[in-house]
Amino acid sequence: MIRFDTITKKYPGTNRPALDAISVEVLRGEFVFLVGASGSGKSTCLRLVLKEDRPTSGSIHVLGQDLRSISNRKVPYFRRNMGVVFQDFRLLPNKSVFDNVAFSLQVIGKSRGFIQEAVPDTLEMVGLAEKAQRLPHELSGGEQQRVAIARAIVNKPQILLADEPTGNLDPTTSAGIMALLERINAGGTTVIMATHEAGIVDQMQRRVIELVGGRIVRDERQGGYATAAIPTTTAGTGRRSAPSAPSGTSGIARPAAAPAPASAFAPAADVPASEVLPVEHPPLTFPAVPVRASVPVAVPVEAPAAVPVAVPVEEPTAVPVEEPAAASFSAAESPAELLPRDDGSLREANAEADAQAEAEAETDAVDGAPTTDLSRAMTRPALPITHHDVPEQLTLAEKLGLRAPGEKPDQTGEQNVGPTR
Numbered sequence: 364m365i366r367f368d369t370i371t372k373k374y375p376g377t378n379r380p381a382l383d384a385i386s387v388e389v390l391r392g393e394f395v396f397l398v399g400a401s402g403s404g405k406s407t408c409l410r411l412v413l414k415e416d417r418p419t420s421g422s423i424h425v426l427g428q429d430l431r432s433i434s435n436r437k438v439p440y441f442r443r444n445m446g447v448v449f450q451d452f453r454l455l456p457n458k459s460v461f462d463n464v465a466f467s468l469q470v471i472g473k474s475r476g477f478i479q480e481a482v483p484d485t486l487e488m489v490g491l492a493e494k495a496q497r498l499p500h501e502l503s504g505g506e507q508q509r510v511a512i513a514r515a516i517v518n519k520p521q522i523l524l525a526d527e528p529t530g531n532l533d534p535t536t537s538a539g540i541m542a543l544l545e546r547i548n549a550g551g552t553t554v555i556m557a558t559h560e561a562g563i564v565d566q567m568q569r570r571v572i573e574l575v576g577g578r579i580v581r582d583e584r585q586g587g588y589a590t591a592a593i594p595t596t597t598a599g600t601g602r603r604s605a606p607s608a609p610s611g612t613s614g615i616a617r618p619a620a621a622p623a624p625a626s627a628f629a630p631a632a633d634v635p636a637s638e639v640l641p642v643e644h645p646p647l648t649f650p651a652v653p654v655r656a657s658v659p660v661a662v663p664v665e666a667p668a669a670v671p672v673a674v675p676v677e678e679p680t681a682v683p684v685e686e687p688a689a690a691s692f693s694a695a696e697s698p699a700e701l702l703p704r705d706d707g708s709l710r711e712a713n714a715e716a717d718a719q720a721e722a723e724a725e726t727d728a729v730d731g732a733p734t735t736d737l738s739r740a741m742t743r744p745a746l747p748i749t750h751h752d753v754p755e756q757l758t759l760a761e762k763l764g765l766r767a768p769g770e771k772p773d774q775t776g777e778q779n780v781g782p783t784r
């Protein structure tokens with residue numbers, strides 16, 4: 364589903380690579396924690412998966428596609444297969460909960476009828492059916508994050524990327540969010556979550572990929588947070604972390620086929636069990652999450668100072684019901700927040716990818732990607748393809764990956780937010 368082949372990412376003006384020849388594969392339906400100290404490369408990984416940036420060397424395949432083959436104009440369609448959740452929620456402050464979730468469907472041209480059905484269903488799933496008309500500032504942090512998750516999954520993405528989704532939440536609220544992410548994963552969505560939170564990682568016992576200074580030092584199925592750099596006894600269990608061999612350049616780290624562990628998190632108190640994803644999985648029976656002392660990650664490297672890479676803007680969501688995998692992206696309205704950190708490489712990447720794409724037959728490679736059970740039941744809409752370069756002025760929806768550059772505007776009243784540079 365996602366494969367990194369010897370990926371190195373070096374940002375301009377830096378001496379050390381943010382990612383240093385990493386190879387790893389994530390399979391369909393996995394729940395993967397990406398852990399590591401600040402600056403270890405977690406957000407960079409997520410950005411590369413989203414094709415927000417390109418690697419300096421190596422190749423990335425997502426949903427069966429080599430990302431280099433996706434032309435700039437096809438990136439929005441590619442991203443509709445993914446949902447993204449951020450630490451800081453990135454809700455539209457002047458829109459209601461309903462409208463925040465609906466926004467991502469409106470900009471990809473969903474019908475009013477579709478939206479009227481999909482949004483309430485999704486809000487019910489995240490336990491916010493009663494608060495659909497509230498504004499974000501009238502919600503708690505946990506509720507705001509659930510709105511952001513609803514927005515990320517309303518289009519039923521195949522992949523959900525979560526960058527520190529519990530970073531701003533207290534432990535109890537975080538447990539509710541984790542329970543929700545577990546349910547989403549149980550519905551077939553592949554989840555990759557970057558986090559520093561030892562308690563959550565230890566509790567979940569899912570696959571853990573640990574980065575230190577841009578290298579994978581551990582790839583452990585059902586791991587905990589304890590760092591491979593200094594193996595530590597996990598509080599309460601007496602279990603010691605068992606670091607596997609670093610994958611580094613020695614080949615692709617592939618997960619062993621193993622059943623996902625049972626849910627570690629009870630559903631959020633205010634989310635009835637009946638309001639979860641319509642999938643067959645055992646009921647969540649775990650007790651409230653015991654919050655353990657964090658095990659600090661020792662980073663015995665001269666990692667550069669952390670740069671909080673707010674995986675720039677594109678907040679996806681995904682395709683609801685009869686649609687093919689499609690994520691929609693939504694985010695804050697502030698233009699400043701919408702501007703990806705642009706080091707120029709993305710533009711180069713796009714130019715390169717465009718050139719490549721022009722040389723190839725005009726096929727929508729995303730359509731050729733393997734589908735999940737979810738997407739199989741859906742039909743892909745006819746997507747308009749434009750044949751011109753990316754305009755300097757990108758609209759909000761274009762920046763968010765919701766609509767291809769140049770595609771006909773929609774009814775959402777979005778504003779132009781200027782060039783990305």
Ligand SMILES: Nc1ncnc2c1ncn2[C@@H]1O[C@H](COP(=O)(O)OP(=O)(O)OP(=O)(O)O)[C@@H](O)[C@H]1O
Nearest residue numbers: 374381401402403404405406407667669670672704
């Ligand atoms: N646009 C950029 N330009 C230059 N350096 C960058 C850029 N983005 C990230 N970096 C550097 O790349 C390295 C990895 O950063 P990244 O944000 O991926 O780490 P992280 O593990 O996600 O950190 P955190 O947990 O603090 O979010 C860091 O050294 C960071 O300073």
